[in-house]
Amino acid sequence: MITFENVSVTFGKFTALYDVNFHLEKGDFLHIVGPNGSGKTTLVKLLVGLLKPTTGHIEVSPVQMGYLPQKLNTKVNLPMTVKEVIYSGMKHQRLKPTKRECDLIYSWLEKMEIPQLMNESMSYLSGGQQQRVFLIRALISNPEILILDEPTSALDPSFREKFYRFLYDLQQEKKMTIIHVTHDLTDAVKDQCLTMYVDQKVKFFGTYKAFQTFEHRGHHHD
Amino acid sequence: MIDFLQYDFIQRAIFIGIALAISAAMLSPFLVLNQQAMIADGLAHVSFAGIILGILLSNEPLIIAIPFVMIASLFIKYLSTTKSMNGDAAIGLVSSVAFAIGLILVKKGRGFNISIESMLVGNIFTATATDTLLSLLIAVLAIVFILIFYRKLFLITYDLDYAKFSKVQVTLLGYLLSGLTAFFIVVGVRTIGTLLISALVVFPSVISSQLTRSFKNTLLFGVISSLSIVILGIFVAHPLAIPVGSTIVVMYAILLILIFIIKKVVRP
Numbered sequence: 001m002i003t004f005e006n007v008s009v010t011f012g013k014f015t016a017l018y019d020v021n022f023h024l025e026k027g028d029f030l031h032i033v034g035p036n037g038s039g040k041t042t043l044v045k046l047l048v049g050l051l052k053p054t055t056g057h058i059e060v061s062p063v064q065m066g067y068l069p070q071k072l073n074t075k076v077n078l079p080m081t082v083k084e085v086i087y088s089g090m091k092h093q094r095l096k097p098t099k100r101e102c103d104l105i106y107s108w109l110e111k112m113e114i115p116q117l118m119n120e121s122m123s124y125l126s127g128g129q130q131q132r133v134f135l136i137r138a139l140i141s142n143p144e145i146l147i148l149d150e151p152t153s154a155l156d157p158s159f160r161e162k163f164y165r166f167l168y169d170l171q172q173e174k175k176m177t178i179i180h181v182t183h184d185l186t187d188a189v190k191d192q193c194l195t196m197y198v199d200q201k202v203k204f205f206g207t208y209k210a211f212q213t214f215e216h217r218g219h220h221h222d
Numbered sequence: 223m224i225d226f227l228q229y230d231f232i233q234r235a236i237f238i239g240i241a242l243a244i245s246a247a248m249l250s251p252f253l254v255l256n257q258q259a260m261i262a263d264g265l266a267h268v269s270f271a272g273i274i275l276g277i278l279l280s281n282e283p284l285i286i287a288i289p290f291v292m293i294a295s296l297f298i299k300y301l302s303t304t305k306s307m308n309g310d311a312a313i314g315l316v317s318s319v320a321f322a323i324g325l326i327l328v329k330k331g332r333g334f335n336i337s338i339e340s341m342l343v344g345n346i347f348t349a350t351a352t353d354t355l356l357s358l359l360i361a362v363l364a365i366v367f368i369l370i371f372y373r374k375l376f377l378i379t380y381d382l383d384y385a386k387f388s389k390v391q392v393t394l395l396g397y398l399l400s401g402l403t404a405f406f407i408v409v410g411v412r413t414i415g416t417l418l419i420s421a422l423v424v425f426p427s428v429i430s431s432q433l434t435r436s437f438k439n440t441l442l443f444g445v446i447s448s449l450s451i452v453i454l455g456i457f458v459a460h461p462l463a464i465p466v467g468s469t470i471v472v473m474y475a476i477l478l479i480l481i482f483i484i485k486k487v488v489r490p
Contacts, residue, residue: 048387049386049387050383050386050387065387067384067387069381069383069384071383075255075380077431078255078379078380078437079255079430079431079434079435079436079437079439079440080376080380080435080436080437081435081436081437084376084436084437084438085380087373088373088376088377088380088381088384088388093373094373095369095372095373119435119436120435121435121436124435137384
């Protein structure tokens with residue numbers, strides 16, 4: 001479903017990623033970890049097509065993709081409602097959303113426990129509420145591949161747990177391929193998940209169980 | 223007061239005013255709310271040079287001025303998107319160079335007999351049939367463009383990266399928006415004036431975003447406020463014999479101040 005072959009990215013003389021190789025099948029759940037500035041977001045931008053590799057080859061199946069960027073709403077004074085933002089994530093959009101589409105948006109807001117915010121202005125929302133809205137935007141078109149760049153940074157701990165349970169359900173029921181970039185693996189990961197440790201190059205790629213041994217030996221401090 | 227409506231030049235002024243008000247308000251949110259408000263001002267300066275060049279080279283100056291300003295707008299867009307130059311810097315560069323060329327042409331152009339003042343403040347009551355036709359054309363183009371690409375333009379306005387991820391043709395739509403803005407500015411400069419035309423683009427979104435939470439309503443309220451102010455401006459300016467462009471801008475400013483005061487009183 002996703003293949004990276006000898007992928008490198010350089011910005012001038014700076015190498016952001018070097019010789020990245022990996023392959024993901026349908027239904028895989030990959031957690032990407034690494035220190036600040038290690039190239040995690042560069043990797044995400046390659047996956048979603050916002051960046052082209054300097055060398056190497058990327059192949060991603062041509063299926064519906066959902067994406068939650070790291071930087072969320074930066075234009076704080078822009079007049080736009082929650083409904084308008086979520087609707088912009090739908091595959092086919094009309095000038096005016098239909099009743100069915102509005103009901104779908106509402107049901108997603110209910111799932112994320114914020115139905116009262118449907119017609120609220122984005123600029124009145126807290127960071128955590130905005131993150132949920134952008135997550136719905138990523139999920140509303142039923143993607144087969146979901147890419148999340150630090151999705152829980154603004155979520156409160158109690159909802160974070162629900163959020164991960166929800167992601168695992170999506171992976172199990174819909175065989176969704178999920179790529180999750182995070183700083184904190186503690187409440188995100190299960191033993192059978194794939195884990196990648198990136199620091200300019202891929203230093204580890206395998207199951208979380210194997211990663212724990214790798215981490216224990218302090219290999220990523222090499 | 224209504225008697226003056228029987229005159230052709232007044233009817234034409236109202237028609238052009240309505241067309242320009244709609245065009246400006248349709249383009250407004252996608253420029254102003256995307257930090258591109260100054261492009262209208264910059265292109266107005268460019269159109270000063272474009273129209274002077276047109277007067278010198280042709281009997282119908284707009285034939286030269288429209289492509290001249292459209293090319294300048296595409297050049298600004300090119301500089302700001304591909305040459306890692308700040309958008310404001312690109313506008314400042316291109317518009318000041320064009321304005322300087324315009325001033326040199328005025329000084330050195332042989333047989334040049336148009337007053338600079340009339341170009342700076344414009345006059346909607348002396349508009350020609352060509353101005354009327356072009357105003358109608360830009361209004362139709364702006365309405366069709368925004369209605370077709372509304373969702374994509376909204377996405378570009380609030381989240382450029384997500385628009386690129388969603389395979390929206392951001393470069394093409396950006397150039398089309400710039401081109402349409404340039405077209406609007408040249409047509410508007412002759413009637414509203416070089417110095418004031420950008421206000422027609424800036425005010426609708428600034429005013430309507432004070433009144434609503436939604437982007438769609440910002441666009442709609444912008445069209446309503448723009449139409450009301452422009453028509454009122456023509457009705458007030460004519461009997462008082464003051465420039466229409468200036469009247470419209472002052473009325474916009476009064477409306478904005480009133481909204482600020484009302485908002486302060488209602489939500490202290």
